[in-house]
Amino acid sequence: MRLRVDGKDVEVQEGTLLLQVARVPTLCHHPHTETRGLCRICLVEVNGRLQPACATLAQEGMEVKTETEALRRLRKTLLEWLALTTDLSQAPELLALLERYGAEPARWPEVEGRKEREAVEDNPFFLRDYAKCVNCRRCVDACGDGVMGVYALTLEGRGLLAHPTTPLGRPLPETPCVFCGNCVQVCPTGALRPLALEVA
C-alpha cells in the first residue's frame, strides 16, 4: 500500500506501524512491552488528526506529517514539562531530545512534581528511584502482561504523582518478584538501575 509521509510517497506492507516509516522520537514504546500511545511524544498528524505513530497502522492513501510547527511545539513543551517535574539526569536520550527541540523548562511555573521522592533500596540488586520516573509503565508491563507474567509491579495513585509500586506496597523481596531484571532493562530514565552501577 502507498501513503504519503512528509510529502514523499512511501510504499509499505500491510501491518506496518507508522513508527516504522516516520522518524519521530519515542519514549513509552519498547519492542518488548505493550506500552504504547502513552507518552504522546511520537504523535504525528494523520489526515489532520493527531495519532501516536507507535500505535497507528499505515493505511492506503494516508497523509502523514511528522514534524509540523505545531508538533515541534508539542514535543518541546512536553519535554519541558518532563524536565520541570522529573529528575532526567540519568536519561541521556531525553536530555539529547531536550537539546534538539531547544527546550526551555524555566519558561513554565514551578509545579509540585516528582523530584523530591526518595529512592527505595529494598533489595540487593537494583534501586527504585522514582524521582526519575516518568511513569511510562514499561516496567509494570514487562513484569506482568508484556514479558514475565509475575505481576510484582502495579501503579499507585492517579494523575501526575502516579507511579509504579508493588502489591500492598511491600518491599520487593516480599512480592512475587523473581529479580529477573527485565524491569531494569526496559526503564528509559534510570529510575530503576542496578546497584552494581552505583559508585560509592
Place this chain on the structure above:
Amino acid sequence: MENPSLLPLLDARMPLTEEKVAEAARLAGVPLAQAWGVVRYYPRYRGLPQGRLLVDDPVARSRGFARLREAADGTYPPLGLEAFSPIHVRFTPEGRFVEWAGGLVPFRDFRLPFAIGHGSRLIPPEPILSLAQYRALGGLKALSALRQGQGSPDGVIRAVEEAGLLGRGGAAFPAHVKMRAVAKGASPKYLVVNADESEPGNFKDRFLLEHHPFLVLEGALLAALAVGAQKVYLYVREEFEAAQTGLLSATRELEEAGLLPVPTEVFRSGGLYICGEETALLESMEGKRAEPRLKPPFPVEQGLWGRPTLVQNVETLANLPLLLQEGPGAWRAREPKLFSISGDVARPGLYELPLGTPLGEALRRAGGEPEELQAVLLGGAAGVFTRDFAFPLRFKERLPLGAGALVAFGGGVDLWEVLLGLVHFLKEESCGKCFPCPLGTAVQVELVKRRERNRALVRDLAETLRGSLCGLGQSAYWAYQSLLEVEGAA
C-alpha cells in the same frame, strides 16, 4: 469472558484490610498487583475525606469561595447540586449526608427537588416512581409495540437515524452509528447506560434517574433489543445512591411484571470524573483502574470484556421512547434538550428547551438577565466561557454545547476564581495514564493562579494538551482559552 468484577467484590468487603483485598483478587481471578492498583486508584478504597465538605462547583467558586473554603473541613467535587450551591455535604463514620434545610439528609434518601424540573416531554408532571404511574403516563408503549412485533430492531435504528439523534453525554456522536455497529457485531454483546454524570454544572441525568427511572429503562431496553444486547448495565455515579436504589426497584418491578426482556443490572461507578469516559468506564467495570483505552478498537467492536458494546448517555436513551412514539419527523421538528441552568439566575433548575434556543432566551427562562451577566460557562470544566447571548444552543455549532450546562455569572464575579476551580478539578481528575494531561493540567493550575495571559505560553499549553489520550486532556484548556477571549472582547 466475564469474570466477577473486582469493584463489587471490594465494595462488599469494606472496610478493606490486606487480607480482604487479597480475597477479592482471588475471587475475581486477577493478580494481587491488579487489585492493589485498583485500591490505590479509586477514592472510596483510598479513603474519602471526612467532615463538613464544601461542594467545590463553579457556583461556589463565584460566591466568595475563599471564605466558604475556610469555614469547611475540606472540599468535594461537583455533585450535580449547582442549583443549590453553595452547598455542603457531611462525611462521617455513620455515612454521607447532604446539608439540607438546616438538617442532614443521607445520600440514600436525597433526590434533587422535583420542582427544579421544567418541561413536558422528557420531564414528567410528577415524579414517576412506580410502574403504574409510568403506564398511566402512557409509558411502555414503544417497548410493548416492539415486543409484539410492531416494528423491528432495525426499524428502531432507522428511526434513530432519521431523527438524527446525537449523543447527549457531551460528544454529540450520532447515536445510530454506534447502534448499527453493535447490531452487526457477534453475540454476546452489551448495552451500558452511562449514568456517571460528573461534569461540573450538569444535573440532567441525575434528575432523570431520580424522578423518571422507567423512562430511562424503557429507552435502554429499546436500544438493547435494537442492537441485540444480552445484558444491560446501568453504570451509575456512585454518589447517586437514591438513583441506584430507584433504578433497582424499577428494574425489579418490570421483571415481576414480565416486562424486562433483557437482564438489567445496576453497577456502582468508580466515583471519579474519568469513569464517565466510555473506555475508562469499561475498564472500571472489568475491575481495572479507570484509565481510557487507546482507540481503535472502539467499544462498539471490542467493549466490555472484549465484546461489542453500546455505551449511551442517560438522556440519549430517554429520548428513544419519545422519538418512536412521536415519529422521528415530529420529534426532530422540536427536538428536546435538557439544560442544567445555575449560577446568577433567579430560578436555577433543569429546563427542557427546543434545541437551537438562543442562549439569552434560555437564561431568561430561568429568570436570568443576560444584559446583567458578565459571562456564561457553557458545558462545564470541558466547556467554554462566552458572552454570545444570541448563540443558538445546538450541537456542532461554533461553541461546544457539552452536555448542556449553563452557569451564569453576574457582574461582580471573579471569573479567574471560577476558572481556577475548573482547572483544579481537571488536575485532580486526570488519571495520569498519558503524559500531556497530568503534566499539562498541573502546569495549567499554576498558570491560572498567576493569571498568566502570555499568548505563546497559552498556545503551547493548548497544543500540547490537545495531544492527550482522551477527551479530558484534549479539552482541558478550553475554559482557559475562552476566558482570555471573553476578556479580550470585553
